[in-house]
Structures are given as structure tokens and as C-alpha cells.
Amino acid sequence: MTTKPTEKRSRFEPEPMPRRDFLGLAALASMAAAFFVSMFGMLKLPKAAVSASPSKKYSVALPDALPEGEAFVPPGRSVAVFRDGEGVFAISTVCTHLGCIVKPNANGFECPCHGSGFSKDGAVTKGPAPKPLPWLKVSKGGSGFVIDEEATVKTGTKV
Amino acid sequence: MDEANRSALNEFWVNLKSVPSQIYRAMFRGGAPVSDRTRSSFVFGNVFLHLHSVRTHLWSLRWTATMGLGIITTAAFLITLVTGVLLMFYYKPYPDVAYQSIKDIHFIVPTGRFMRNIHRWAANVMVVAVLLHMARAFYTASYRKPREFNWFIGWGLLVTTLALSFTGYLLPWDQLAYWAITIGANIAQSPREITDAMGITEFFDIGGLQREVLLGSDKVGEESLIRFYLLHVMILPLVLAMLMAVHFWRIRKDGGLAKPVDVDDRVKADAEEHYPVFTEEPQKTYQLAAVVKGRTPAVGSGPENTVPSMPHLFYAELGVLMFTTLICIVLAFVSDAPLKELANPLVPENPAKAPWYFLGLQEIVAFSAFMGGIGIPMLCWIGLGLIPFLDKETEGTGEWFGGPGGAKLVGWSMIYGFATSIAVEAVAIRFGWLREWFPDIPQLVITLVNPGTVITVLYAGFSIWALRRFNSTRAGALALFTCFLCGFIVLTVIGTYFRGPNWEFFWSPADWNAH
Amino acid sequence: MKKNKYLLLISSLGVLALLVAAAVSENFLKEWHAIQGQARTQEGPIDVRLRQIVNPDLKKADRCVTCHVGMAPGEQILSDSKVAQPHKNVVHDTATMGCTTCHGGQGQATEKDDAHGNVHFWTEPMLPAKYAYASCGTCHTPLNVPNLETLSTARKTFERLDCYSCHRLDGRGGTLRPGGETGMEGPDLSHVGLKGYNQNWYTAHAQKNVEAQGGPWRRFQGGQ
Numbered sequence: 094m095t096t097k098p099t100e101k102r103s104r105f106e107p108e109p110m111p112r113r114d115f116l117g118l119a120a121l122a123s124m125a126a127a128f129f130v131s132m133f134g135m136l137k138l139p140k141a142a143v144s145a146s147p148s149k150k151y152s153v154a155l156p157d158a159l160p161e162g163e164a165f166v167p168p169g170r171s172v173a174v175f176r177d178g179e180g181v182f183a184i185s186t187v188c189t190h191l192g193c194i195v196k197p198n199a200n201g202f203e204c205p206c207h208g209s210g211f212s213k214d215g216a217v218t219k220g221p222a223p224k225p226l227p228w229l230k231v232s233k234g235g236s237g238f239v240i241d242e243e244a245t246v247k248t249g250t251k252v
Numbered sequence: 253m254d255e256a257n258r259s260a261l262n263e264f265w266v267n268l269k270s271v272p273s274q275i276y277r278a279m280f281r282g283g284a285p286v287s288d289r290t291r292s293s294f295v296f297g298n299v300f301l302h303l304h305s306v307r308t309h310l311w312s313l314r315w316t317a318t319m320g321l322g323i324i325t326t327a328a329f330l331i332t333l334v335t336g337v338l339l340m341f342y343y344k345p346y347p348d349v350a351y352q353s354i355k356d357i358h359f360i361v362p363t364g365r366f367m368r369n370i371h372r373w374a375a376n377v378m379v380v381a382v383l384l385h386m387a388r389a390f391y392t393a394s395y396r397k398p399r400e401f402n403w404f405i406g407w408g409l410l411v412t413t414l415a416l417s418f419t420g421y422l423l424p425w426d427q428l429a430y431w432a433i434t435i436g437a438n439i440a441q442s443p444r445e446i447t448d449a450m451g452i453t454e455f456f457d458i459g460g461l462q463r464e465v466l467l468g469s470d471k472v473g474e475e476s477l478i479r480f481y482l483l484h485v486m487i488l489p490l491v492l493a494m495l496m497a498v499h500f501w502r503i504r505k506d507g508g509l510a511k512p513v514d515v516d517d518r519v520k521a522d523a524e525e526h527y528p529v530f531t532e533e534p535q536k537t538y539q540l541a542a543v544v545k546g547r548t549p550a551v552g553s554g555p556e557n558t559v560p561s562m563p564h565l566f567y568a569e570l571g572v573l574m575f576t577t578l579i580c581i582v583l584a585f586v587s588d589a590p591l592k593e594l595a596n597p598l599v600p601e602n603p604a605k606a607p608w609y610f611l612g613l614q615e616i617v618a619f620s621a622f623m624g625g626i627g628i629p630m631l632c633w634i635g636l637g638l639i640p641f642l643d644k645e646t647e648g649t650g651e652w653f654g655g656p657g658g659a660k661l662v663g664w665s666m667i668y669g670f671a672t673s674i675a676v677e678a679v680a681i682r683f684g685w686l687r688e689w690f691p692d693i694p695q696l697v698i699t700l701v702n703p704g705t706v707i708t709v710l711y712a713g714f715s716i717w718a719l720r721r722f723n724s725t726r727a728g729a730l731a732l733f734t735c736f737l738c739g740f741i742v743l744t745v746i747g748t749y750f751r752g753p754n755w756e757f758f759w760s761p762a763d764w765n766a767h
Numbered sequence: 768m769k770k771n772k773y774l775l776l777i778s779s780l781g782v783l784a785l786l787v788a789a790a791v792s793e794n795f796l797k798e799w800h801a802i803q804g805q806a807r808t809q810e811g812p813i814d815v816r817l818r819q820i821v822n823p824d825l826k827k828a829d830r831c832v833t834c835h836v837g838m839a840p841g842e843q844i845l846s847d848s849k850v851a852q853p854h855k856n857v858v859h860d861t862a863t864m865g866c867t868t869c870h871g872g873q874g875q876a877t878e879k880d881d882a883h884g885n886v887h888f889w890t891e892p893m894l895p896a897k898y899a900y901a902s903c904g905t906c907h908t909p910l911n912v913p914n915l916e917t918l919s920t921a922r923k924t925f926e927r928l929d930c931y932s933c934h935r936l937d938g939r940g941g942t943l944r945p946g947g948e949t950g951m952e953g954p955d956l957s958h959v960g961l962k963g964y965n966q967n968w969y970t971a972h973a974q975k976n977v978e979a980q981g982g983p984w985r986r987f988q989g990g991q
Binding site: 117120121124127134135137138139140141142143 | 334338341360361362363364366367563567570571574577
């Protein structure tokens with residue numbers, strides 16, 4: 094059994110350390126900073142810089158014999174193009190509720206997912222959709238019309 | 253009633269206000285790690301840290317004890333893990349598409365190119381570090397009782413690390429990947445050389461089976477890619493993580509790093525700075541130790557010459573972790589990970605080279621696919637695994653080049669190891685080998701007598717000489733291990749830098765003929 | 768312990784510095800950042816971001832329009848810069864067709880040398896602009912491309928002189944060497960001329976092969 098070293102500190106007391114360990118704190122702080130910056134890089138990675146889908150701006154060639162009020166859907170696109178006496182216009186067929194593709198019918202459009210209904214100019218007539226279907230920007234260009242899905246225009250704008 | 257309600261509401265309000273400080277206290281429940289007690293609880297109260305001992309011996313904290321190689325390997329693994337998971341966001345394991353996705357990672361994925369470079373370099377750092385770590389454990393004789401089993405685990409970790417790196421090689425689906433894996437798969441098939449010579453390939457085609465299981469098809473194709481991908485991102489990392497957990501746990505169970513018997517005379521804790529523990533009543537005893545088989549912790553005598561792991565050991569570990577990260581990032585800055593042309597199964601790369609750590613094997617594969625690819629590697633591998641059971645001496649444990657002969661023997665072994673391998677290679681390169689001298693010679697003779705086997709026999713002979721000269725198994729092991737390490741280096745360097753198209757010898761890649 | 772603290776400090780600072788350098792160079796210092804930064808439309812500056820033309824049918828994602836921003840779908844760039852000019856009017860809609868189908872090069876790349884294909888390990892560098900019509904043939908086979916006299920003359924010449932009997936061109940023609948030797952009798956010519964056409968190439972090539980030992984050219988040239 095050893096004698097108690099009375100003049101010494103108890104083992105439960107702190108080891109003598111410099112009161113302020115600048116070197117240690119600086120080392121830990123710079124490591125934390127490096128981790129913080131690297132987190133930025135890691136969190137940035139999952140957000141793709143460009144989307145892999147085709148351009149949202151494209152030209153369509155409307156059939157010459159498109160009856161008034163009947164929708165023309167360019168292949169592979171979620172757009173309904175119409176022609177009437179005043180001109181050509183395009184309405185997005187992506188439901189404003191949760192993104193299903195609405196189907197043109199005799200009264201306008203209907204959504205198969207949650208029963209939203211839209212009139213022929215896109216206004217909501219039924220169901221949970223919060224907003225009318227947007228009209229997309231159409232411009233004359235080349236041999237036909239150029240539709241820009243990223244630009245919306247006021248309802249009723251015809252080219 | 254009203255009164256009670258109000259006080260409960262009040263209490264709720266007070267609790268709500270103190271939520272941040274409560275969360276802080278719940279997380280750091282042991283208190284600030286300033287006293288020995290709180291430092292200890294900081295270590296054993298934390299699931300990630302509790303594999304560490306709460307106190308670390310000063311001997312183990314010296315830089316020269318381990319050179320931090322184990323931590324470097326671990327750190328490199330963690331870096332590949334993080335960057336690898338990030339790369340998986342964009343990588344698509346399907347032929348051709350895989351190549352496009354790597355191009356995308358290179359050009360448009362935010363930080364993607366950097367991440368891929370770091371991943372590639374960290375993988376290489378890991379392979380180098382795991383080899384050096386093995387050499388360190390060998391040269392400090394740290395494989396001896398009670399650490400035999402941990403050497404065994406490390407032996408498995410070495411193979412898993414190489415397999416991880418090798419499976420990752422195919423994923424970019426470029427020419428480099430495609431032909432390196434084609435060669436690797438054909439090496440797996442090389443036991444056919446023996447079964448052919450014995451005439452039993454028809455009934456017992458172990459080589460063909462190995463290749464087919466590896467590739468999932470008769471050639472490297474989409475089936476192989478998905479297999480390699482599965483191995484690379486799922487099976488092998490899990491195996492590695494599991495073995496690593498056992499490896500770390502065993503270090504603790506085996507009493508930390510190997511130390512010389514007289515270690516406490518060599519390092520002395522500064523009495524002023526490190527207050528000795530276990531010197532006052534009540535002395536701690538380990539009753540459990542009486543019923544558990546194995547080494548008992550020291551009772552009565554305190555763990556002197558140790559310092560609290562928190563912060564001494566953790567500064568060392570964090571330092572090495574960040575140092576490894578720095579190395580990987582610097583390399584990622586300096587050099588992009590390679591990406592050659594899209595894989596084309598009709599146009600072989602010439603020369604088609606395996607990953608660098610297999611180029612030593614490819615060099616001897618050039619004479620006999622079986623001996624170079626399976627025979628000699630298996631021999632080395634089994635020999636490595638058996639070291640702790642063949643050398644059971646105790647002299648020199650925990651010291652660099654400890655044991656009879658020591659550093660001097662290692663020095664001579666290096667000279668011999670380099671000289672013999674270079675000499676045999678020089679003969680083979682200058683004068684050709686048996687096939688050039690006797691064109692009709694059967695393959696079986698070449699399988700048995702080729703530069704790889706000749707070097708192996710010369711090394712074994714030297715090792716037996718050392719064993720008898722010093723009358724020590726450790727001396728034999730030192731000689732043999734050193735020789736093989738030198739041979740590995742020589743063959744790898746020749747395979748990497750001096751072999752060109754058609755595996756011919758060139759002094760420099762600049763001399764490779766254009767066509 | 769002091770040594771370890773210094774190791775941690777210096778390594779961490781090094782990592783920090785390199786990470787910041789990487790972030791700055793990736794987000795601000797690329798060539799296309801400068802090009803898009805100078806481009807203007809009628810409404811003012813454009814947002815600086817990666818742009819591309821995706822054509823799922825041709826399996827193309829051409830990022831050429833990141834620098835050649837005047838050719839990006841829907842951009843009306845007013846600029847004197849040569850890089851940012853719009854594409855001239857051609858038969859196909861360039862904004863859906865993509866770039867590399869006709870021009871060659873590496874469409875996925877976002878840096879000049881890589882994109883133009885003048886790098887190692889990219890087998891199809893850009894065609895010189897005046898030979899871009901040669902690419903029409905990659906889709907319009909075996910039909911003749913209307914109005915492209917040079918292309919059809921060249922193809923007829925190739926057929927008439929029986930080049931296809933040894934050489935391979937865009938996946939047609941060529942002979943395998945006899946006797947189990949690997950490779951084709953004549954080299955694949957699909958990519959010849961991608962790096963520009965040199966008038967003396969064939970003369971020099973023939974000369975080289977006369978000098979070389981063996982090979983089919985030696986016999987062809989009539990011995991020594």
C-alpha cells in the first residue's frame with residue numbers, strides 16, 4: 094500500500110495544462126473549418142448543374158388541317174397546342190395540383206389522378222387543383238411555331 | 253387546481269427555454285474533459301471512441317512507433333468511403349453509359365472531378381499504406397503472441413483492400429479498365445495451365461470456373477460490370493468494415509501496441525506533467541479478470557508511463573487523419589484520375605497493364621500465367637499468414653528490426669533481394685527464357701522453371717542460410733520478408749516503367765514505337 | 768503532443784486552403800464563366816450557368832453551347848464576341864439536333880481543348896468547319912445527301928477505286944487479314960482528316976511505308 098502523496102493533487106483534479114492552449118485550439122478550429130468547407134462541396138454535389146432532359150424550347154409543325162378546338166400534342170411533350178380563328182396558343186398539360194398529365198376532353202381537360210377539371214382555357218372547374226393551367230409562350234419561327242415551356246404568358250394570348 | 257396548472261405551464265415554459273442547454277448537456281453528459289475522470293468518461297462513454305483505451309502508453313505515441321500507418325490506412329478508407337458514396341449519386345453501372353457518366357462527373361457534376369480524383373488517390377494511398385503498415389507490423393515483430401490472430405485479420409484486410417481497388421478499376425469502362433480486367437480475369441483462369449498439363453481440365457476446371465464466376469459471362473461485359481460494381485460498393489466495403497472493427501478491437505484486447513519488455517525503463521513520463529495514477533486508496537482490482545481467460549490487467553502496479561488518451565492520442569489520430577486528407581487532396585490537385593477511350597473489345601490496349609500493384613505479378617505472368625498469377629502469390633500469401641505460427645521467439649518484440657541479426661541482416665537481405673531479382677530479370681530480358689532456347693519445351697517445365705520461381709527459390713535459400721547462421725526463426729523470417737519486399741518492388745518497377753508494347757523491354761516509354 | 772498539434776494545425780490549414788482554391792476555380796475561374804459573363808441580351812446580362820442541348824434520339828448531351836452561348840436554345844445574344852455568335856441557318860434545327868453529330872468533338876466536355884477533342888484518348892476531334900458536311904453521311908446512308916456535290920463525288924470516288932476492299936470507312940468495307948492475324952488489311956479511314964487534311968499526306972504515307980520493313984504496301988509499290 095503506497096502512502097498518499099499529500100502534497101500532490103488528487104487524480105480527479107485536472108492535469109496541469111496551460112490555461113489557454115492556443116495551439117490546440119487553433120488546430121481544432123482549423124480542422125473544424127476544413128470539415129465545414131468540405132461539407133459545402135459534398136452538399137453541392139447532389140444538386141445537378143444541368144438537368145438531363147431535352148431543351149424546353151422547341152419548334153412544332155402544326156398539321157394544316159387541325160380543327161378548331163382540337164388539341165395537338167407534340168410527341169413526347171406535355172403541351173396541348175390549339176388553333177382557332179384568332180391564332181395559335183399552347184396550354185401546359187401538367188396538372189397544377191401534383192404534376193399528373195391532364196387529358197383534353199370535350200369540356201376542356203381532366204386529370205386522371207385526383208379528378209381536377211379544367212375548362213378549355215385552363216381555368217379550374219373542379220377538384221383540388223389550386224391554379225389554372227398555364228399558357229405557354231408561342232412564337233412564330235422557322236417553318237412552324239416555337240414553344241417555350243419555361244415562359245408563361247397571360248391566358249388568352251394568341252399568336 | 254388552477255395553481256397547479258399554472259406552475260406546470262410555467263415549468264413547461266422554463267423547460268422550453270432551456271432546451272438548447274439541455275440538449276448540450278445530454279450530448280456531453282460527462283462534463284468537460286478536464287480531469288482524469290471526465291477524460292476517461294469522454295472515451296468510454298462514446299461509441300466511436302470507446303475502442304480506445306482511456307490511457308495510452310508513451311511508447312505507442314512516439315512517431316517512430318508506427319509512423320501512423322494504420323491510421324493513414326483507416327483515414328484513406330474513410331475518404332474513399334465518403335467520396336465513393338458521393339460518386340454513386342451519378343455513376344451508372346452499365347457499359348458505355350458508365351463511361352458517359354464518368355465524363356459527366358468529370359465535366360459537369362459540381363465538385364465531381366475533384367471528388368473522383370480524391371477517390372482515386374485515396375484508394376492508391378490506402379494500398380500503399382496497407383502494405384507499409386504490414387511491413388511495420390512485421391519489422392517490429394508485432395505479430396507475436398498474443399497478436400497472432402490480429403496479424404491474421406490484417407492479412408485478410410490486405411487482400412480485401414487489393415480486391416476493392418481492383419474491382420473499382422473496371423467501373424469507368426474505358427480501355428484501361430477493360431483490358432486490365434480482361435487480364436485479371438485470365439489470371440483467375442490460369443490454374444488451367446496445371447490442369448491442362450495433368451489432362452484433367454475436362455473434369456476439373458477450377459480456373460475456368462473462377463473466371464466465369466468473376467465475370468458472369470465468357471468475356472468482360474455488362475454482367476461483369478454489375479458484378480464488379482456490387483463487389484466494389486457493397487460486399488467488399490462491408491467485409492472490410494467488419495474486419496476493421498475486429499482488427500481495432502483486437503488491438504485493445506491484445507494490450508495495445510507491441511512493446512519491448514523493458515519499455516518502462518526507456519520512456520519515462522514527466523512526473524510533473526503526468527500525475528501517476530493508481531497510487532492512492534482504494535486500489536482498483538479487476539475481479540472479473542480472475543475468471544476470464546487471458547492476460548490480466550496489471551493489478552497493484554499502476555499503468556505508469558501512460559497519458560490520458562484524451563487528448564494525447566486523439567491529437568495524434570486527428571493529425572494523421574488530416575495529414576492523409578491533405579496528401580490525397582494535393583495529389584487530386586496535381587493529377588487527374590485517368591480516363592482513356594471508351595472500352596473497345598475489338599482493339600486491345602498495347603501494352604495492356606493491370607493496376608500498378610499487380611504489375612509485379614504481370615511481370616512474372618509474362619512467363620507462366622499460373623505461377624505468376626496464382627502459384628507464387630498464393631505461396632507468398634499463405635507464407636505471410638503463417639508467420640506468427642512459424643516464428644514464436646520473443647526477442648526484439650516491439651522494436652524496429654528486432655531480433656537476431658536485426659537491422660544489419662535486413663540491410664544485407666535488401667542488397668541480396670534487389671541483386672538477385674534484378675539479375676534474374678536481366679538474364680530473362682537480355683537472353684530470353686527457356687522457350688527461346690528450346691522451342692519445343694513443354695509448358696509444364698516453364699511453369700515450374702521461370703524467373704518467378706527461380707527468384708523464389710533463391711530467396712528461400714537465403715532465408716534458410718540466415719535461419720541457420722543466426723540459429724533463429726526470426727532471422728529467417730526477416731531475411732525472407734525483406735527479400736520478397738525487394739522482389740516485389742523490383743518487379744513492380746520493371747512492369748510499370750520498363751515494359752512497353754508486346755511486353756517488350758524499353759528503357760523509357762518515349763522509345764515505344766508509334767504503331 | 769505538441770508535434771501532433773502542429774501536424775493537425777498545418778494539415779488542416781493546408782486542406783482548408785486547397786478546398787477554398789478548388790471551390791473558387793470551379794465556380795468562378797472556368798473559361799465559360801468569363802464568356803457568359805460578357806454575353807448580353809436585349810434584357811441585359813444572362814445568368815451564368817452550364818447550358819446544353821440534349822437529344823435523346825441521338826443520345827447526345829452537347830455542352831458546346833455553354834461557351835457558344837449564342838447557339839443555346841432560346842438565347843438571343845447581342846455580342847461581337849466570335850464565340851457567342853448564333854449558328855447560321857442550316858437544314859436542321861441546331862437547338863434540338865445538337866452539335867457533335869455534324870462537327871465531331873467531345874460534346875460532354877466543358878473546356879475548350881477537351882470539347883474540341885484535341886486531347887489524348889478522344890478519338891473524334893472536331894472536323895474542320897469546311898468538312899462538316901462529311902458528317903451528313905453518318906446518318907444519310909446509303910442515300911445520297913441532296914445538294915452536297917463534294918460529298919457524293921468523294922463517296923463515288925471511294926467506291927470506284929475500290930478502297931473499300933481493304934479499308935473500312937464508317938463501318939463499311941475492309942478485309943480481315945488472312946491466317947488468323949488480328950486486325951484489318953488496311954487501316955480504318957473513318958477518322959482520317961479529322962485533324963485537318965494535309966495535301967501531302969498520302970505521298971508521305973506511301974514513302975514511309977516503302978521505307979518500313981515488310982507490310983502490304985511494299986508489294987503494292989513494286990518492291991524496294
